[in-house]
Amino acid sequence: MKPVPLLHEPWRSTQRQERAASFGMWIFLGSEALLFGGLLLAFAATRALHVEGFRAAGRATDVALGTANTLILLTSSLAVAIAVEAARAERRRLALGGLLAGLLLGLGFLVVKGFEWHSDIAKGLFPGGAALQGMPGATLSSSFYWLLTGLHGLHVLGGLTLLGWMGLQAWRRLRPLRSPGLEAAGLYWHLVDVVWVFLYPLLYLDGRA
Amino acid sequence: MATLLGFFCIGGFAAAAIRLELFTPAADVMTPDAYNRMFTLHGTVMVWFFLVPSIPNTLGNFLLPLMIGARDLAFPRLNLFSWYLFVSAGLLLLLSLLLGGVDTGWTFYTPFSTMFSNGYVMLAALAVIVAGFSSIATGLNFIATVHMLRAPGMHWFRLPLLVWAIYGTSLVMVLATPVLSASLLLIVAERAFGLPVFDPAQGGDPLLFQHLFWFYSHPAVYIMILPAFGVISEIVTCFARRRVFGYRFMVYAILWIALVGFLVWGHHMFVSGQSLFASMAFSFLSFVIAVPSAIKVFNWTFTLYRGQITFEAPMFYALGFIGLFTIGGLTGLFLAAIPIDVHVTDTYFVVAHFHFIMVGGAVTALYGGLHFWWPKLTGRMYPESWARLAGLTMFFGFVFTFFPMFVMGFAGMPRRYQVYPPEFQAWNVMSSSGAVLLAAAYLLPIGYLTWSLFFGRRAGDDPWDATGLEWRTASPPPRENFFELPVVDEEPYLYHPEATGPHHSAREPHRNQGRNAR
Numbered sequence: 178m179k180p181v182p183l184l185h186e187p188w189r190s191t192q193r194q195e196r197a198a199s200f201g202m203w204i205f206l207g208s209e210a211l212l213f214g215g216l217l218l219a220f221a222a223t224r225a226l227h228v229e230g231f232r233a234a235g236r237a238t239d240v241a242l243g244t245a246n247t248l249i250l251l252t253s254s255l256a257v258a259i260a261v262e263a264a265r266a267e268r269r270r271l272a273l274g275g276l277l278a279g280l281l282l283g284l285g286f287l288v289v290k291g292f293e294w295h296s297d298i299a300k301g302l303f304p305g306g307a308a309l310q311g312m313p314g315a316t317l318s319s320s321f322y323w324l325l326t327g328l329h330g331l332h333v334l335g336g337l338t339l340l341g342w343m344g345l346q347a348w349r350r351l352r353p354l355r356s357p358g359l360e361a362a363g364l365y366w367h368l369v370d371v372v373w374v375f376l377y378p379l380l381y382l383d384g385r386a
Numbered sequence: 387m388a389t390l391l392g393f394f395c396i397g398g399f400a401a402a403a404i405r406l407e408l409f410t411p412a413a414d415v416m417t418p419d420a421y422n423r424m425f426t427l428h429g430t431v432m433v434w435f436f437l438v439p440s441i442p443n444t445l446g447n448f449l450l451p452l453m454i455g456a457r458d459l460a461f462p463r464l465n466l467f468s469w470y471l472f473v474s475a476g477l478l479l480l481l482s483l484l485l486g487g488v489d490t491g492w493t494f495y496t497p498f499s500t501m502f503s504n505g506y507v508m509l510a511a512l513a514v515i516v517a518g519f520s521s522i523a524t525g526l527n528f529i530a531t532v533h534m535l536r537a538p539g540m541h542w543f544r545l546p547l548l549v550w551a552i553y554g555t556s557l558v559m560v561l562a563t564p565v566l567s568a569s570l571l572l573i574v575a576e577r578a579f580g581l582p583v584f585d586p587a588q589g590g591d592p593l594l595f596q597h598l599f600w601f602y603s604h605p606a607v608y609i610m611i612l613p614a615f616g617v618i619s620e621i622v623t624c625f626a627r628r629r630v631f632g633y634r635f636m637v638y639a640i641l642w643i644a645l646v647g648f649l650v651w652g653h654h655m656f657v658s659g660q661s662l663f664a665s666m667a668f669s670f671l672s673f674v675i676a677v678p679s680a681i682k683v684f685n686w687t688f689t690l691y692r693g694q695i696t697f698e699a700p701m702f703y704a705l706g707f708i709g710l711f712t713i714g715g716l717t718g719l720f721l722a723a724i725p726i727d728v729h730v731t732d733t734y735f736v737v738a739h740f741h742f743i744m745v746g747g748a749v750t751a752l753y754g755g756l757h758f759w760w761p762k763l764t765g766r767m768y769p770e771s772w773a774r775l776a777g778l779t780m781f782f783g784f785v786f787t788f789f790p791m792f793v794m795g796f797a798g799m800p801r802r803y804q805v806y807p808p809e810f811q812a813w814n815v816m817s818s819s820g821a822v823l824l825a826a827a828y829l830l831p832i833g834y835l836t837w838s839l840f841f842g843r844r845a846g847d848d849p850w851d852a853t854g855l856e857w858r859t860a861s862p863p864p865r866e867n868f869f870e871l872p873v874v875d876e877e878p879y880l881y882h883p884e885a886t887g888p889h890h891s892a893r894e895p896h897r898n899q900g901r902n903a904r
Contacts, residue, residue: 201526
């Protein structure tokens with residue numbers, strides 16, 4: 178099979194192309210940071226008005242599943258980091274294995290999250306639900322819970338699609354292992370992880386100390 | 387890639403033109419509800435689907451790689467993707483319009499937009515979110531291009547000012563747009579899933595939306611006006627045959643505006659109920675941001691000083707821009723002062739102010755830039771006397787339309803009202819008849835520019851004797867922009883030797899940037 182070229186238009190060297198890919202991704206991550214930053218600011222401003230309600234809603238979340246998911250996502254990020262390093266060293270089996278592990282763990286995160294959402298609805302933990310009646314502010318906190326976890330879930334899905342697609346291409350040798358796209362996708366996956374690291378204490382640990 | 391870029395220009399421009407067509411203001415012939423929908427449509431389309439993408443997506447896409455000596459933007463496929471996003475956002479908005487429209491105003495203020503409005507708010511908000519993705523993608527692409535693809539020797543302080551302006555704009559786009567997405571997402575969530583973040587009955591804070599919204603929408607003003615600054619700098623220096631006065635300060639002014647633009651959003655909320663201290667801080671910062679804009683106006687004036695000015699059509703537009711922008715900017719200071727702002731909030735004074743900046747500024751600059759680079763885009767010259775006529779008509783039509791608004795606004799005519807007391811009628815009639823003139827001036831170029839595509843005189847590589855790298859390649863440029871990639875070893879704008887300019891009667895031959903390299 179003819180090897181797929183690494184260098185694309187309009188670049189003159191692979192090194193520069195690679196730097197540009199991660200540079201572009203970093204800019205995008207900055208943009209994403211402001212997306213979640215805006216929402217977290219709204220969260221903080223609203224929480225300042227209703228501290229007790231937010232604490233009560235924080236206590237009502239399922240901290241066991243949340244903690245498990247934190248561990249799952251952090252491990253997944255580790256696997257992807259290993260995969261990207263291995264790809265850079267042209268160690269094909271390790272790279273693809275790491276990607277696969279990262280993907281499976283990411284899927285696992287979504288599955289656990291799905292069960293958690295399901296039980297939240299069963300328990301009435303949603304705005305207007307039975308469990309939140311008579312707790313001023315808890316409705317708002319729950320709004321943010323659904324919005325933030327939902328948006329984060331979409332990002333997980335996006336990251337998985339990106340990693341899966343690139344992994345598949347690399348596996349079928351349609352994409353060189355050292356492709357800058359793979360590294361950029363890895364960066365994006367770490368962002369998804371970092372966002373969760375912020376969401377976890379804000380949504381699950383509030384009111385438990 | 388030039389074909390794709392050309393396609394982009396046409397696509398982007400056609401999209402913008404269609405949207406322009408859609409806007410027909412006729413206050414006496416519709417129901418109040420329809421009137422509300424109409425000004426919402428006007429604001430939404432003009433801001434997000436015309437002004438924000440206008441100069442960056444048409445001129446920027448084409449010129450940015452040319453001006454820094456690159457073959458193409460850093461991520462060509464991302465570029466195409468952003469265009470698809472933009473078109474689908476346009477279609478979404480069109481759909482919301484066909485279904486019945488939106489009546490919230492372009493600002494989508496809560497709690498009206500979340501609890502009471504019966505229009506297709508969700509669809510319109512989604513359209514704006516998607517358009518936001520598109521502008522983030524474009525901004526990201528521009529930033530990466532400027533960082534990574536400059537020609538050898540093209541230092542940061544040798545970049546043409548248009549490149550600097552677009553770079554500053556891109557930074558603002560990438561950092562501000564996601565916050566708009568976040569705030570509109572909250573509205574969509576509230577309407578679609580009943581997550582009552584802004585519902586005061588549940589303890590939510592409707593004012594929070596205004597903070598988030600203006601955190602984007604004030605910087606958005608600079609997204610619209612910064613590229614215009616860049617275009618004007620290029621035109622003024624070329625037709626005055628003078629180096630740009632204070633090049634470095636022009637650059638710092640752009641960056642300063644981009645930075646401080648993030649810190650002034652509160653001046654939209656002087657009457658919304660924020661603390662007096664916050665209002666005073668925002669008022670002070672709004673005065674601060676006027677300083678770099680003033681620096682730019684003074685520097686253009688000094689560039690003209692002792693220049694050998696010729697009045698080609700782009701120069702008409704540029705001089706018109708300087709005048710109109712100065713008025714728009716100075717009335718902005720009125721609004722930054724809290725006591726005056728409280729008096730004129732939500733009146734036509736505000737409407738006149740931002741139209742002077744947006745239309746008198748950004749749109750005039752777009753037309754000026756389009757004429758200036760038309761030979762480069764198409765390889766044909768536009769008909770000069772028609773273009774001068776259009777330029778003059780645009781200036782007078784504009785002043786005729788919007789100056790009366792200052793007067794009636796100060797007298798107390800509120801904005802967004804369909805029915806008004808009869809004492810304002812004279813001013814309104816003036817304004818409406820001016821609008822006809824203005825519309826003619828906007829349509830005229832579409833006609834003669836199309837004509838020139840087929841019958842225009844052939845333009846050489848460098849019809850204006852201008853200095854930038856874009857004039858060193860063929861018109862229109864070949865697919866990869868340059869036959870041989872340029873090398874730069876000189877400062878920009880070499881219209882005359884450093885330190886001394888030639889006498890105003892003697893035109894010196896200019897030197898193209900990087901012409902003598904190697």
